[in-house]
Every structure is written in C-alpha cells, then in structure tokens.
Amino acid sequence: MTAVTAERPRSEKRSDGTPLVSMRNIHKHFGSLHALRGASVEVHAGEVVALVGDNGAGKSTLVKVMAGVHASDSGDYLFEGKPVRVTKPTDATELGIQTVYQDLSLCHNLDAVQNLFLGRELTGSMWGGRRIRRAESEVRAREVLTRMRLGNMSLSRPVGAMSGGQRQNIAIARSILWTPKVVILDEPTAALSHSAAEGVASLIRTLADQGLGIVVVSHDIHHFVVNSTDRIEVLRLGANVASFKSSEVTGEQVVNAMVGGNEGVNLAG
Numbered sequence: 001m002t003a004v005t006a007e008r009p010r011s012e013k014r015s016d017g018t019p020l021v022s023m024r025n026i027h028k029h030f031g032s033l034h035a036l037r038g039a040s041v042e043v044h045a046g047e048v049v050a051l052v053g054d055n056g057a058g059k060s061t062l063v064k065v066m067a068g069v070h071a072s073d074s075g076d077y078l079f080e081g082k083p084v085r086v087t088k089p090t091d092a093t094e095l096g097i098q099t100v101y102q103d104l105s106l107c108h109n110l111d112a113v114q115n116l117f118l119g120r121e122l123t124g125s126m127w128g129g130r131r132i133r134r135a136e137s138e139v140r141a142r143e144v145l146t147r148m149r150l151g152n153m154s155l156s157r158p159v160g161a162m163s164g165g166q167r168q169n170i171a172i173a174r175s176i177l178w179t180p181k182v183v184i185l186d187e188p189t190a191a192l193s194h195s196a197a198e199g200v201a202s203l204i205r206t207l208a209d210q211g212l213g214i215v216v217v218s219h220d221i222h223h224f225v226v227n228s229t230d231r232i233e234v235l236r237l238g239a240n241v242a243s244f245k246s247s248e249v250t251g252e253q254v255v256n257a258m259v260g261g262n263e264g265v266n267l268a269g
C-alpha cells in the first residue's frame with residue numbers, strides 16, 4: 001500500500017497544490033529605481049494566470065525575472081516546490097520555462113516550419129553538408145501543431161503572408177517544440193481582431209488542459225483576462241495589490257484595482 005503511494009506519478013503529486021513556479025517577495029532595482037517591491041506570482045499545472053497592471057507596474061520585469069532575463073535582487077524562486085537559482089535565460093529554459101515575447105521574433109520571409117526550427121534546425125551529418133532535414137522537420141512541426149489543434153495550418157506559406165492570429169499561433173508553437181512545463185506570454189492578444197484573439201485564447205486553454213502552466217501579461221482586461229484566464233494578479237508600483245478568481249470578477253473591478261480604487265482587495269480563494 002505504501003509503495004503505491006510512493007510511486008504516484010508526478011502529475012498527481014502536483015494536484016496536491018505544489019505550484020510549478022512560485023515567486024515570492026521579489027525585489028528588483030534598476031539603478032535607483034525600485035521596479036519590483038516584493039512582487040509575487042505562482043502558477044500551477046493546468047492553470048492560466050493573468051498578470052495585469054498599469055504601464056510601469058512591473059509586469060514585464062516580473063516575467064523577465066521568471067524567464068531569467070533579469071536576476072532579482074532578493075526573493076524566493078521555487079520550481080516544483082524546490083528553491084532554484086534562475087539568473088540567466090538558459091536557467092529558465094532548462095527548467096522547462098519558455099517565453100513568447102510580444103514581438104514574436106519571427107522571420108516574415110520564412111515559412112512556418114523554418115520559423116519553428118529557427119536557430120535549431122534538424123541537420124544531416126557534417127559530411128552530408130549539414131543540410132536541413134526538411135521532411136523530418138515537417139513531420140515534427142505537424143505533430144506539434146496537431147497537439148495544439150492547429151493541424152490544418154499551412155507549413156509552407158511565408159509567415160509574412162499570415163494573419164496576426166496565425167503568427168501568434170506559430171510563435172506559441174515554437175515555444176511548445178521545446179516541450180515546456182510553463183509558458184509565459186506577453187500580450188498575446190494585443191493588436192488582434194476579436195475573433196483572432198478568441199482563437200489565441202482557445203489555444204491557450206488547450207495548452208493548459210494538457211497540463212502546462214501559463215502566465216500571461218495582458219491589457220485586454222474586459223475580454224481575454226476576465227473570460228479566458230483562471231486567476232488574476234494585479235500589480236501596482238512593483239507590488240501585488242489584488243488577486244481575483246477570473247470567474248468571480250468583472251473587468252471594471254480589475255481596472256479599479258489596477259488604478260488604485262480597491263487597495264488590499266483579495267477575492268481569490
């Protein structure tokens with residue numbers, strides 16, 4: 001009996017409440033500017049967490065600390081319950097944390113497959129001229145896109161000819177190729193039409209349903225944040241000022257917390 005308990009798979013262990021990532025009381029200065037003043041955020045497997053706040057609140061800095069782009073001055077960073085040191089981007093990617101930045105970092109003259117494998121092309125042997133193994137790349141790309149329920153996306157069309165929503169999907173697929181546990185998204189619905197934004201929201205939910213933890217920075221409070229995330233952390237001046245369960249809050253309440261109407265509100269269970 002005890003042996004069975006000890007051999008529980010990881011995913012079940014996670015459901016005991018240990019977050020994938022837990023960052024607590026994070027401080028970060030840029031010179032004399034105190035950008036993060038004790039900010040915290042955590043994300044569990046299967047959960048979509050929105051990070052919201054006015055410009056300058058510290059959202060980007062906090063996710064960059066999570067992604068290892070900035071090292072924090074102080075604070076706790078736990079991954080799957082264990083303290084870790086994340087001071088450079090490879091520290092985060094080795095833990096299984098991928099980031100999709102707002103500029104998407106795609107090459108518009110290249111097609112979907114070329115973009116998915118940019119910088120880590122599958123190549124042949126040295127004496128074979130290190131030719132890119134296109135057929136194998138296409139199979140792998142199709143696998144990932146199918147897992148993301150984007151199986152009918154064109155692999156050969158230049159990304160420059162795609163819509164904003166399709167480009168966002170390609171950028172997310174690129175992060176998924178690394179089989180991450182956590183994906184950080186910076187403004188994934190900015191500059192997208194309402195229907196394209198809904199497509200991206202549904203992709204994000206698909207990934208969370210597959211057990212990923214998703215952290216999303218978003219200004220799209222009234223649509224994406226309240227309708228398509230699970231939990232909302234509100235930052236102001238580098239600190240958390242409110243947290244909500246997305247299903248229990250209105251966009252107006254979130255905006256009030258962002259601009260200072262409701263200090264100290266905490267409706268999250």
Ligand SMILES: Nc1ncnc2c1ncn2[C@@H]1O[C@H](COP(=O)(O)OP(=O)(O)O)[C@@H](O)[C@H]1O
Binds near residue numbers: 030
């Ligand atoms: N690399 C940097 N160097 C100096 N100051 C920075 C840097 N990045 C952000 N800041 C400052 O830190 C504060 C928080 O910025 P940021 O995290 O980008 O906020 P948000 O993403 O919520 O708009 C702002 O005052 C911003 O000007």
Ligand SMILES: [Mg+2]
Binds near residue numbers: 059060
């Ligand atoms: Mg920002």
